[in-house]
Amino acid sequence: MMKKIIIIxxxxxxxxxxxxxxxxxxxxxxxxxxxxxxxxxxxxxRNLVRLMRDQDVNTNVFNFLAQYWTATTYPxxxxxxxxxxxxxxxxxxxxxxxxLNDLKEANRVLLVEKEGLVADLVPAKDxxxxxxxxxxxxxxxxxxxxxxxxxxxEALDIENSAPKYDDDAEIYAALFIKLDAAIAMMxxxxxxxxxxxxxxxxxxxxxxxxxxxxKLRMAMRVKNxxxxxxxxxxxxxxxxxxxxxxxxxxxxxxxxxxxxxxxQSGRHDLLVADxxxxxxxxxxxxxxxxxxxxxxxxxxxxYGANNTYSEFTQLGEAFHAPDLEGLIFDYAEVExxxxxxxxxGLGGVTGAESHYNSGISASIDYWTGGGSAAxxxxxxxxxxxxxxxxxxxxxLALYSRGFEGWSSWRVFGFPALAAPSSAHADAxxxxxxxxxxxxxxxxRNGDNYEAASSAIGGDKLTTKIFWDN
Numbered sequence: 289m290m291k292k293i294i295i296i297x298x299x300x301x302x303x304x305x306x307x308x309x310x311x312x313x314x315x316x317x318x319x320x321x322x323x324x325x326x327x328x329x330x331x332x333x334r335n336l337v338r339l340m341r342d343q344d345v346n347t348n349v350f351n352f353l354a355q356y357w358t359a360t361t362y363p364x365x366x367x368x369x370x371x372x373x374x375x376x377x378x379x380x381x382x383x384x385x386x387x388l389n390d391l392k393e394a395n396r397v398l399l400v401e402k403e404g405l406v407a408d409l410v411p412a413k414d415x416x417x418x419x420x421x422x423x424x425x426x427x428x429x430x431x432x433x434x435x436x437x438x439x440x441x442e443a444l445d446i447e448n449s450a451p452k453y454d455d456d457a458e459i460y461a462a463l464f465i466k467l468d469a470a471i472a473m474m475x476x477x478x479x480x481x482x483x484x485x486x487x488x489x490x491x492x493x494x495x496x497x498x499x500x501x502x503k504l505r506m507a508m509r510v511k512n513x514x515x516x517x518x519x520x521x522x523x524x525x526x527x528x529x530x531x532x533x534x535x536x537x538x539x540x541x542x543x544x545x546x547x548x549x550x551x552q553s554g555r556h557d558l559l560v561a562d563x564x565x566x567x568x569x570x571x572x573x574x575x576x577x578x579x580x581x582x583x584x585x586x587x588x589x590x591y592g593a594n595n596t597y598s599e600f601t602q603l604g605e606a607f608h609a610p611d612l613e614g615l616i617f618d619y620a621e622v623e624x625x626x627x628x629x630x631x632x633g634l635g636g637v638t639g640a641e642s643h644y645n646s647g648i649s650a651s652i653d654y655w656t657g658g659g660s661a662a663x664x665x666x667x668x669x670x671x672x673x674x675x676x677x678x679x680x681x682x683x684l685a686l687y688s689r690g691f692e693g694w695s696s697w698r699v700f701g702f703p704a705l706a707a708p709s710s711a712h713a714d715a716x717x718x719x720x721x722x723x724x725x726x727x728x729x730x731x732r733n734g735d736n737y738e739a740a741s742s743a744i745g746g747d748k749l750t751t752k753i754f755w756d757n
Contacts, residue, residue, distance in 0.1 A: 323393070323397070324397070325394040325395075325397040325398045325401065325416065325420075326394075326416075326481050326484035327484070328390045328391070328393050328394035328397065329390070329391070329394045329416075329419075329420060329423075329481055329484060329485070330481075330484045330485075330486065331386075331390050332386075332387050332388075332390035332391045332394065332423065333423065333485070333486055333487060333534065334486065334534070334541075334542065335382060335386040335387050335390070336383075336387045336423065336426070336427060336616075337486075337487075337534035337614040337616055338545045338614070339379065339382050339383060339386075339387065340430070340614070340616050340689075340691060341534075341544065341545055341546065341614045341615075341616070341689075342545040342546070342549070343357065343545075343546060343549055343558060343690070344378075344545070344549065345359075345362060345364070345365050345373055345375060346373050346374075346375060346378045347375065347378035347379050347382060348375075348378075348379060348690065348691075349365040349366075349370070349375055349690070350690025350691040350693070350694050351688065351690035351693070352365050352366045352690070353368075353690060353694040354683070354686075354690050354693035354694040354697060354705075355561050355563035355564065355591055355705050356560070356561060356563075356564050356687055356688065356690065356693060357558050357559065357560060357561055357564075357603070358558075358559055358560075358561040358562075358588075358589050358590070358591045358592060358593070358595065359557055359558065359559070359594075359595070360556060360557050360558070360559060360589075360594070360595045360596065360597050361557060361594070362557065363592055363593060363594050363595075363710065366561075366591060366592045366708070367592045367708060367710040367711050367712055367715075368707065368711050368712040368714070368715040369712040376434075376435070379434070380431075380435070383427055383430070383431055384439075384443065384444065387423075387427050388424060388427050388428070388443070388444055389444055391420050391423055391424045391427070392424075392444050394420050395417060395420050395421070395424075398413060398416050398417050398420065399417070401413060402414075402417070411475040411477075411478040412475075412478045412479050412480065414473050414474070414475065415473070415474055415475060415478055415479065415480040415492050415495075416480045416481055417470075417473065418470040418471075418473040418474045418480075418495070419470075419474075419480050419481065419485070419492075419495050421466055421467075421469070421470040422467065422470050422495060422498065422499045422502070424466070425463045425466050425467045425470070425499075425502065426502055426616075428440060428459060428463055429460075429463055429502070429505075429506055429509075430691065432456045432459050432460060432463075433509070433691075433695055434691075436456045437453040437454060437455055437456050437459075438453060438454065438456075438459065439451035439452065439453055439454065440454040440458075440459045440462065441454055441462075457510075460506065460509070460510060463506065464503070464506065464515065467499060467502065467503055467506075468503075468518075470499060471496060471499050471500065471503075471522060474492050474495065474496050474499075475492065476492045476493040476496060478492065479492065480492050480495070486534050486535050486542075487532055487533065487534055487535070488532070494530065496522070496523065497523050497524060497525055497526075497530050498525075498530075498532050498617060499522075500519045500520075500522040500523050500524045501519070501524040501525045501530075501617060501621075501622050502617070503515060503518065503519040503522070504516060504519035504520065504524050504622065504625050504626075504629075505617075505621070505625060507519055507634075507635070508625050508628060508629060508634070508699075511632065511634060512634070513629075513633075513634040513635045513636070514635070515635075516629050516634045516635025516637065517635035517636055517637075519635075520626075520635060520637070524622050525617075525618070525619040525622040526619065527619055527650075528618065528619050528620075528650060528653060528654050530619055531615060531617065531618040531619060531654070532615070532616050532617040532618070533613040533614055533615040533616065533618075534613060534614035534616070535613060536610065536611050536612060536613060536614055537610070537611055538610045538611045539610065543610040543611070544609065544610055544611065544612045544613075544614060546607050546608075546612065546688075547607075547608060547609060547610040547612070548610075550603065550607065550608050551608050551610070552610075556597040558602075558603060559588070559589040559595055559597065559600045559601065559602060559603075560578070560579050560586070560588045560589065560600070560601040560602065560603060561588050561589060561591040562587070562588030562589060562590050562591055562600075563588065563591050563703075563705060564578075564588055564687070565579070565586045565587060565588030565601055566588065567680065567683075567684070567703050568586075568684060569663070569666060569667075570585070570586070571662065571663055571666050572652075572663050572684070573652050573655075573656045573659045573660070573663060574651065574652060574655045574656060574684075574687070576604070577604050577606055577655045577656060578603075578604050578655075578687050578688070579601050579602070579603070579604050580601060580602040580603060580604055580605060582598075582601065582602050583599070583600060583601050586601045587599075587600055587601055588600060588601055589601070590708070591708050592707075592708025592709075592710045592711060593708065593710065606655075607688065615689065616689070618650070618651075618654065619650045619654075620647045620648075620650035620651040620654065620685045621647075621682070621685070621686065621692065622647075623643045623644070623646040623647035623650055624643070624644070624647040624678055624681070624682040624685065624696075626643040627640045627641075627643035627644040627647060627674075627678050628640075628678055628699075630643060631671075631674045631678070640669070640671070640674060640678075641669040641671065644669050644677060644678060644681065645664055645669070647681065647682065647685060648660060648663070648664060648667070648681055648685065649664070650685075651684070651685035667681060675700045675701065675702055676700075676702045676703075678700065679696060679697070679699070679700025679701065679702030679703065680702050680703045682696045682700075683696050683697060683702070683703055
């Protein structure tokens, strides 16, 4: 018996003396300690598209601002009162914390992985880095368009809780540089994230078109003809097959957030606004898709009022589907951007009327599968009042994409939107501050635009290139 006790003690002493490190004992082998770049990228994509496609009083009310939709029980945000729920703060937090932070970490991981790769594998890794940077440009462009000056150079630093706010023009200048670098980095003969990419399934040529189309949009924001021509030369969207849309599924956690708001929640908070039904023609093939026929003829709810759900036109059945794709950029928008560029004499673009017609047709084709000819005959292009023609039809085409619709209205001032009688005093009657820019294209383009913000601001441009926020 004594021998057995001695042997047991010896074994225990030997085991402890050989291994005094117990750190692994508390490590759960089923929980990852290193997150792959592809996972971070997928999550950032999902969070970005959900944010842009959501309709939630806590995070995104752009479909209210564009006056596509209005509310029933809680009309505060439709009356431009964002203080009680801090909607701007909710949007801001998701974009920085859940989108840009994941993209930054994905980029860091990719750069580490690239260091140990053989030469043949580098192009595919560069493609992944480029796609991450393109989404980062998109996210910051949205933040600037919404808020103006935002943290950029000091953003996303956990050690800096009070980053400086950079000038919006300086941020745009830096974003053009980043976007151009990403476009130049892409190799369309190589892959990228594959199935981890829920927008283009890893197709690099599609991301290149997206990047150039984004460049076109941003160039039109600042009225820069050189950037417009560069974007077109690089290759922008040329059909609905190029559209950027997240492939939502029929179940959580990848269902469309509109379905969650309209169906899963069991709530009846949203109605089509009378602003929209008053402008949308019954001859438009999209009417029956955009709006439900629960009320005949269509009768939009008074914008900003406390409305009863059953009495007014409801959102179309398509928006109640959990797997409705999350469109964030499409061919129709590109055509309307080109129509605007032609009228403004930017980038050598011509044929405003042709681009206008193509924009309308592309939108109708996307939503209904065709049949635009008859409608086009009812909305002929008016070159003498092109802001109204392009602005109104672009606004209709951007239905349900609140940020883009609101942004378009801020550019053109059309269609005419008016603040409701219940509006917050700071709504100021809802008169847009229109873009202004020098008449001389050389002045608009500036000298060495990419080098510094001074090339597009300060004394170089005598008029403000961004809207007031």
